[in-house]
Amino acid sequence: MSSNQRFFLLITLLPFTILSFFSSTSLAVDFCVADLNGYQTPSGYVCKNPANVTADDFVFSGLITGANTSNINKAAATPATVQQFPGLNGLNLAAARADFAPGGAIPLHTHPYSSEMIYVVEGSVTAGFVSGITSNKVYVKKLKKGEIMVFPQGLVHFQANTGSENAVVFATFGNADPGVQMINAALFGNDFSSFLVEKTTNIDQAEVRKLKKLLGGSG
Ligand SMILES: *[C@@H]1O[C@H](CO)[C@@H](O)[C@H](O)[C@H]1NC(C)=O
Numbered sequence: 664m665s666s667n668q669r670f671f672l673l674i675t676l677l678p679f680t681i682l683s684f685f686s687s688t689s690l691a692v693d694f695c696v697a698d699l700n701g702y703q704t705p706s707g708y709v710c711k712n713p714a715n716v717t718a719d720d721f722v723f724s725g726l727i728t729g730a731n732t733s734n735i736n737k738a739a740a741t742p743a744t745v746q747q748f749p750g751l752n753g754l755n756l757a758a759a760r761a762d763f764a765p766g767g768a769i770p771l772h773t774h775p776y777s778s779e780m781i782y783v784v785e786g787s788v789t790a791g792f793v794s795g796i797t798s799n800k801v802y803v804k805k806l807k808k809g810e811i812m813v814f815p816q817g818l819v820h821f822q823a824n825t826g827s828e829n830a831v832v833f834a835t836f837g838n839a840d841p842g843v844q845m846i847n848a849a850l851f852g853n854d855f856s857s858f859l860v861e862k863t864t865n866i867d868q869a870e871v872r873k874l875k876k877l878l879g880g881s882g
């Protein structure tokens with residue numbers, strides 16, 4: 664779609680968006696299953712025609728098994744956000760599953776739009792986050808099976824399997840689209856110039872280039 668077409672679409676749809684915003688205060692709807700082919704607003708996707716919604720729209724089977732942990736992190740996350748599970752649209756909820764081989768870790772990352780709560784269902788993990796207040800204090804805890812921990816919205820956090828068996832963690836979010844930004848990928852997994860990464864992180868350029876090679880970055 665060209666930018667002209669996009670602009671035209673925006674102008675055409677804007678009155679309806681405003682109308683639906685106002686009508687939502689008087690008309691309660693039970694649900695708004697996402698039409699992922701429709702446009703996205705700050706409050707979610709447009710709704711799929713309710714006549715076409717079935718019970719299957721409210722069920723997601725993608726977390727029954729975990730993703731393959733044979734990778735550089737020895738860990739893998741499987742998301743169940745609105746993009747995979749359209750029934751979550753507008754409900755301020757999402758989930759994920761993380762699987763860890765011994766020694767595996769989900770690298771430092773943030774969810775800019777949501778807090779997260781994790782629940783250890785198998786093995787144990789060491790999890791933590793870094794305070795956003797100027798102290799940069801780190802809050803870390805080794806969690807055993809059955810324990811839960813919360814990571815406040817937007818703060819950098821991680822989970823690592825420091826045990827000797829596999830670990831499985833389920834996560835829930837307070838937003839159907841929590842967003843995710845991996846710190847390592849943001850620095851070394853793209854074309855952010857090595858010169859600027861060095862300048863903005865104090866990591867020497869040789870190390871930056873090494874990490875870019877490892878994480879698929881260039882520049
Ligand atoms: C949705 O339902 C309507 C009638 O209820 C039907 O005409 C239409 O083809 C359906 N759309 C899809 C995508 O199934």
Ligand SMILES: *[C@@H]1O[C@H](CO)[C@@H](O)[C@H](O)[C@H]1NC(C)=O
Nearest residue numbers: 728729730731732733734735
């Ligand atoms: C996981 O991925 C590795 C490497 O790609 C592969 O050798 C292995 O068969 C996969 N395991 C499963 C269970 O799919």
